[in-house]
Amino acid sequence: MRILLLEDEPEMASALSAALEARDAVVDHVSMLADAEEAARSLPYDVILLDRQVPDGDGLSIVPRLRAAGVGTPVIVLTARGELEDRIGGLDTGADDYLVKPFAMEELLARLRAIMRRPGDVRSEVVSFGRLSYDFGCHDVLIDGERCELPRRELLVFEALARRIGRTVPRHALEEAVYGFADDIQSNTLDAHVSRLRRKLASLESGLEIHPVRGIGYLMRRTS
Template sequence: MKILLVEDEIEMAGALRVVLEREGFVVDHVASLADAAEAALDGGHDLVLLDRTLPDGEGLSLIGPLRAANAGVPVIVLTARGAVPDRVDGLDHGADDYLAKPFASEELMARIRAVRRRPAGVTTERVTLARLTFDLIHDEAFIDDHRVDLPRRELRVLAALIRRRGRTVLRTALEQAVYGFDDEIQSNTLDSHISRLRRKLAEADAGVEIHAIRGVGYLLRAAG
């Protein structure tokens, strides 16, 4: 899962990033409306965590452009403005949830899981191909009913591929799903993730194959 974090308080942003990355999320952090609008154009984010009070304006004004660039993306507002009129204002502007600071990290995680279960987030919680099942809410892979332990980035690759199973996923789309803005990407890093993932799926007899489409990207389909 890839999250766009829009937060201008550096200490708060750093703490949130630690919590989110510990849970296995890829986090892109921006500190202004302008940078957030530019990030939204790239798409590829599964969730937006949005502060209201930003140096260049009201965070709620970003919800419309975010949805135009990435229809259905869930938005959770994180703000110190927690009075009832403020919460009503945030929800009326289209936020999926509204969480007043300070908050416990456990509550934030629970709210993230909740909004991703709603129709505006994902249309199904699990996707199955052959013996492989992927839980899109919790980012977990299973062969039959047995959980497969995969590193975070291999899970992100698999999530991107299984969402578009049977269709080619562009290399750039895979890189956007796996890496954040600040990650340094070597030319063969994605190929290494794919190679290891392909081997593990074969060893587990998942019944799926990852095919390289030369110069374009990769495709996940049932073996045979």
């Protein structure tokens, strides 16, 4: 496991490094924000551990920049700033977990294991695909920053496809996302919504297109 550690207190840093390396992790330790951001951008770490108080700013500040740059590496914040609003702010800035110092090393290791059990990278609350961006939080579709209204069903289809952009979304998963479990749907209503959504994405020149995957479902990807 490759770990990037941003921590400016030498004692804390060496203690963490030692404990992690004892668990067969490879730790890259940096003390400055800028170094951390550059390392995270250029190397594929499995997880990033961030201290908030570092000499050149708030460690948390690199998270949105990394997410915007497409770096989805999980982030765990380690900090003495443990007030409720700090924790909430940290998580909503894009961190995956938030541990308040002092913490038990065993708990950090357990939380690392929990994060490593999950496959794939984290996705930011707001995703951008070329001219189009989507905010999963407030369900807003923006094209060139302009809000674009979508009917409810089409929005649900879009959201389900956007969550797994570039990968096939099985038909039953789409039906589940658009209707509930109980809701039984007949006919080709789902296809109709997909069709209308597809046309809108095209006419808005959103840079996204929806492809059918015969016998399986649908897939959305950037226009090639």
